[in-house]
Amino acid sequence: MYKTVQGVQRGLQILEAINDIGCRATCNQIAVLTGIHRTTVRRYLETLVSLNYVQRSADDTFFYLSPKVRKLSDGYRHESVHSTKTLELMNELTAHVMWPADLSTFKLDSMLVIESTHRTSRLSLTSSMIGKRLPMLMTASGKAYLASCSDEQRTYIIDILKSGTSLDSRLAQDDAYVRRVLSETKRKGYGQNSGEWDEYSKIASIAVPVYVQDEIFGSLNIIFHRSYMTPDEAAAKFHDYMLDKAQRIGESLRI
Template sequence: MLRALAILRELNRQQNTTVDQLHRATLLPKPTVMRLLATLASAGLVMKGERGIGYRVTSDVQRLSAGIQDGPLVAEAGRPWAVELTRRLRWPAAIAVRDGGRIAISVSTAASSTLSPFHATIGMRHSLLTRALGRAYLAHCPDAERRDLLGLLAASTDPEDNPPNLARVARMIVVTVRRQGYALRDPKVEPRNSNTVAVPILLDGAVAGTIGLSFFRSAVSQPLLVGEMVPALHQASREITAALERLRPS
């Protein structure tokens, strides 16, 4: 089961993934990768990619996260605004909440976006250091929480979570994201043909979650990013904060 989930996790990272890529990412033998792909395909979760090259997840994979979607209060408050962002800007929106030392996606409009770089993302857990939704969280959470998070990251064996000079990398992220007013994905991580821009959802001096838009790098210019997408995200963030204040118990 864990090996099959590892395959699904890697398939979820990009639109099309080859057996060789899965082998290198999971360190599983290629015959095992092929067998697991056949099992996932028979369950309707995986299918061959375009022109029979590689593999990709199907829309049915979203059923695996049916119990996650309605969990966090921020998902309930933010889902309408994520949908509205995608309706207006066409790019897929996502809302994420902290899950231990990572950020987990609880709302995604990838399935309803015709321009989505991804097929399904709900339930995926991302690095706080390399992914835009995580960086937006790390940069704006209280100092004491950030110190705790750095302790969790220092214990991780994932190089995305625990790079050399972890403390310095984290400080640079905090400074850059706060100066820019938004977070972007590390350009060195996959998939490199797309990017995500994200901002925090603030509540009572803490970060309730983060909201972002994913897009193909070749399709979005810097003026479009900072002139339209970032302001739209900040407006959605403010509206979600107001909705959270109405929804939470008195």
Template sequence: MTEAALLPAPPLEKRDWIAGLEKGLAVIEAFDDQHPRLTASQAGARCGLTRTAARRYLLTLAHLGYVGTDGKLFWLTPRILRLGHAYLESARLPRLVQPFLQRIAGGTQEVAYLGVLDGADTVYIARSGAHRHMNTGYMLGSRVQAQVTAAGMAILAGLGEALADQWLQQHRLSTYTPYTIANPDELRAELAQVRRQGWALSEQQMELNYRGIAVPLLDRNNAVHGAISITMPINQEHRDDAVKRLLPVLQEAARGLRPLI
């Protein structure tokens, strides 16, 4: 996410606005892990539509194969993955970073990720390495509130103090563990530290016994485009040892990517 991504969207002429497209996308976004199956009434309530209107959108999506239904409930089908897959196939940044993630994984025996900022969340759009713990790790497209990830902290710090403050004003901070930084003032202090040192360390912010280390991806003009990170169990490895082992590898990759972004 660059600085421009935090600014308001450019104005759109009324004649160019397609309200039906906006509403159809809102219906798709009504589904999540807490709402995997919805009635037309529930979908309408979640996206500000009447039951009748929501039902028409859902039936259209079902006809196109993006939604399944038993006549009462609706749910997303695997075809919806075409939308996200199209981004991963066409976006330049994941393809550019992927070979570097492979080298990081090969050199550290850890899983390496590329994360970007989307609203309140870090979204992971590339990863590499076969995780030693198969029940853990972020999948492609995983979304996690930015302040509890090392990648999100590296990106927020890289945006600069003014834009980071703007982000803080726009989003509510959730608490996940006793270690989560959910106080805006404490988070500002932590971001200032990350900004000074040029890298981020996150311990047990999202999940107990897990640690993340990240560095921002900057271009020639020092604009931040994302962050590369490693997330792994803390186990018996001291934080200083983990930083000493992993940070130089991440920093070398970020330096190699800088002239390419």
């Protein structure tokens, strides 16, 4: 039996504390929350800053988690999250609407598709979507997630997009555009896109949020040809049915 490494344990405790405190944390707050002496906390913070897992404010008062922290979960396999019931419900959705569906969750700086019916849908526009990353501000799934998460998480995500090199970086810096997208999505109750993402300029999509125990988990979308119907037409036909499936999928997820 190997002994635990205290340094690793303390470093992770400090990262967890900053995450629990929220957008900005002081050295004293972290010390109180973790029970680690303030001087020791400060020493660990300097190390985490040098490794770019933590960022500091200009006046050296506050500390923030950096986008690099998201990479720590990049190898996490979402297959363990959902069950056969999840796919069964998604297949029922596709059978009803005739178009393929995707289940995605936020990861790093985009929505990651973790389950899909593209491989079984006769109207699929691609062979597979599992593992595909969807831009946050160009896709229905990303918009639905952003409009449904907490203000704190939304601000954090937008900040990541602004400072990154993702496809959303330019759009995230346009505050008027972001406000307009969020307002429209909240008003309608679903996210939508119709050719905004150049890689899939011929398709449209609508998406609804998926909650697990009242916490936002991800988005459920359907994808269809733009020439077949508009997002609003799709929503008029399928929105209520999608909401029911999203609720039942949320109940099927193992978190």
